[in-house]
Amino acid sequence: MARKKLLRKRPHRKIGAPPGTLVHMGEPSQEPITFDVVTYDAEHFSEVTFGIREVERCCGFDKGRAVSWININGIHAVGHIETIGACFGLHPLVLEDILNSDHRPKLEDYGDYLFLVLKIPFYDKEGGFRVEQVSLILGPRFVLSFQETSDPIFAGVRERLRSGKVRGRAMGTDYLAYALIDVVVDRYFTTLESIGDDIEDLEQALFVTPGSDTLESIHHFKREMIQLRKSVWPLREVISGLQRGDSKLVGETTRVFLRDVYDHTVQVVETVETFRDIISVMLDLYLSGISYRTNEVVKVLTVMATIFIPLTFLAGLYGMNFEYMPELKWHWGYFALLGLMLILAVGMLVFFRIKRWF
Secondary structure, three states: OOOOOOOOOOOOOOOOOOOOOOOOEOOOOOOOOEEEEEEEOOOOEEEEEEEHHHHHHHHHOOOOOOEEEEEEEOOOOHHHHHHHHHHHOOOHHHHHHHHEOOOOOEEEEOOOOEEEEEEEEEEEOOOEEEEEEEEEEEOOOEEEEEEOOOOOOOHHHHHHHHHOOOHHHHOOHHHHHHHHHHHHHHHHHHHHHHHHHHHHHHHHHHHHOOOHHHHHHHHHHHHHHHHHHHHHHHHHHHHHHHHHOOOOOOOHHHHHHHHHHHHHHHHHHHHHHHHHHHHHHHHHHHHHHHHHHHHHHHHHHHHHHHHHHHHHHHHHHOOOOOOOOHHHHOOOHHHHHHHHHHHHHHHHHHHHHHOOOO
16 A cells, blocks of 8 residues: 655755745646636626636726635635735735635734635545645635645535535525535545544554554544644634634635534544544553463463473483493493473473373
């Protein structure tokens, strides 16, 4: 099973730079940056996608009574992220945090808009576990979402808005932000379900054919749980801050939905903690199994050594080259000694068996 490194060293290219310096801190990417723009209200819906050369078109989508959702796929082009920030009046520190993909989930209130950092988990057996950062800007009539890659994780939300069969079209930007957060939380359930299946397979291998690969897999899952825990615990704080905060950008109707998402986040946290406990128990079982098998081998070797100790003594005794040893002249002395050795060996085996030492 191929494993990717969970802990990557980032180049510290911003040491000594002033706050607000815009430098992309994350995995390099060759994917083209695209902008998915959705504009809607209760009666109308429009959708357009354009490339990086048309980034200035984003500036005209936050006007009017309609809700505008601009999803930016890719954050490695610093100049274009700066252009987006200028269009919507974003603080330089916000742009700096968007470009740094190592942030923990957080919520910041800038008055005119809310800034959220979320972590989306991805997991498959071949590629392993990874986390992608998504940054959200919640404004009065617009929502900006910044993804590291072009993964269509929010395609379901876009399809629901396109169909017009749900209440999302009739509600504001806070409900749209809730829908995006709900997708992120649901992704944790999907990821944990896949990891749970692999943990069950690992648990069976632990009792059937434990080996060095089993220990490596246990340590790998332990590190994955650490990464998940680092992502989901702050996420709970973010949702709690949205639910309990006093920002006018989040309405009372949406807070009801946020409470539901908060409950889901608590379930994710409990599941992560449960998996951590299971993996810790599996590690203890593996070490106990290795210790048990070692003790069994040592016990067998000890029994064999104990049996051969008196036999070695007799062989050594009659192997001495003294001239006056009357037993050496006996006609049946050799066979008598072999018989004595056999009786001693069998007698010790019977004694050990009675004592249940093997």
